[in-house]
Amino acid sequence: MPLVCPDGAVVAYAWKRQLAGQAGASAVDRTRLALKAFTDQKRRFFPHLEDEVLNHLHDGESGIAKRPRMPAGNGELEEKTLSEILKNLENEVPNMKISTYRRLDWSKRASSLASLMDDDFVDPSKELNLQNMGKLRPGSVTTPIDQVAVIELLVPSIFRVVVSLHPAGSVDPDAVAFFSPTEGGSYLHARGLSVHHVFKHVTEHADKALQYFISVEPSKALSMLLRWIADYQTLFAKLxxxxxxxxxxxxxxxxxxxxVHRPYHQISSIGSDHQEAYHIGCSSYDA
Ligand SMILES: [Zn+2]
Structure with a gap:
């Protein structure tokens, strides 16, 4: 219960008695004394508190500075279910929008994107609005995880990737395709091909990567593929x-x-900042 002093200062009830004896002191003095008494008592009875608070602060800071990263390949972080994989990916790559669909829902969305993007040029803010509109549509956010057949990965202004799962709800990817975020139409599906050359070439490379991931470690193929895809957010920036x-x-x-080529053979480097990028002619993979 707070005590209001004659001069208007509000102090905690616990210091009422002590303050009564210092009636002549100014409000500032009283506050300083009260704070000192409190700090002394705290130090005396709870000496560990101060250190603990500092440690917590420190942990919090380093936690922010060091983004949680999936140690792909060494299996430290177990990802077994589809929802675990998508949740971890969302944390690791926050600027990549992940949406899930039933196969039919995706077809509807792909077609609706075409009508939304009939302009030749879609500025990034409009693009984002379109994406938000898509998010609000029922069906796109409420797909039960066991019915997810299509995963859409969107990095605004960079790419839209469609990954197909077979059977639905499994962690078994069976096709992948890259598109421009400004493309829309019924051809936007995991076995479709972008109208843009750059995305055609990335998709060709992605097919090989997918087959490789499935052949080396089928149970981890989806997480490896999604992380490998996420690296393409620097497609137009990385030398x-x-x-x-x-x-x-x-x-x-x-x-x-x-x-357009990002290596997929060194699995340990997938998702790391040291991922390499090569032109078709500069790559060790033949064109
Ligand atoms: Zn080159």
Whole structure:
């Protein structure tokens, strides 16, 4: 119960008696004395409190600085179910929007994207609004996890990836395709192909990566694939690890392309910051 002093200061009831003896002291003095008495008592009776608070603060800070990262490959963090995989991915790659659909719901969304994006140019803010609209639509957020057949991964302004699971609700990916976030239409599905060359080439590479993941470790194929995909958020920013350039003219294709190949063989590096990127001609994978 707080005590209101004649001069308007509010102090805790516990100090009422002590303060009564210091009636002549100013409000500032009383507060200082009260605080000192409290701190002394605390130090005397609860000496461990101060250190603990400091430790907690410290833990909190380092926890923020060090983002939780899935130690892919060494199996420290067990991911068995689809919801565990998606939840961990969401924490690791917060700027990638993950949505899940039944197969039919996805077809409807893909077609609706076409009508929403009939402009040639979609500015990023509009793109994000469209995404939010999609999120609000019933069915896209309430897909029961055992009926999830399609996973959509969207990094605004960079890519939209469609991953298909077979059977629905399993952790077995059976197809993957990359698209531009501004594309829409019935061809947007895991076995479809983007109209843009850059995404066609990434999708071709992704097919190989998927087959590789399934062949080396079927139970982890989905987590490895999703993390490998997430690395493509630097598709238009990361320089080629061999020629150190962003764009390279591919003479056989007569196309200027960024590094579309990201290695998938060194599983330990997937999801790490040291992931490499290569142009088609600079890659050790043949084009
Ligand atoms: Zn290169």
């Amino acid at each position: 080629c690890s061999k020629c150190r350039r962003l764009l390279l003219m591919d003479k056989s294709l007569a196309l200027l392309l960024p590094p």
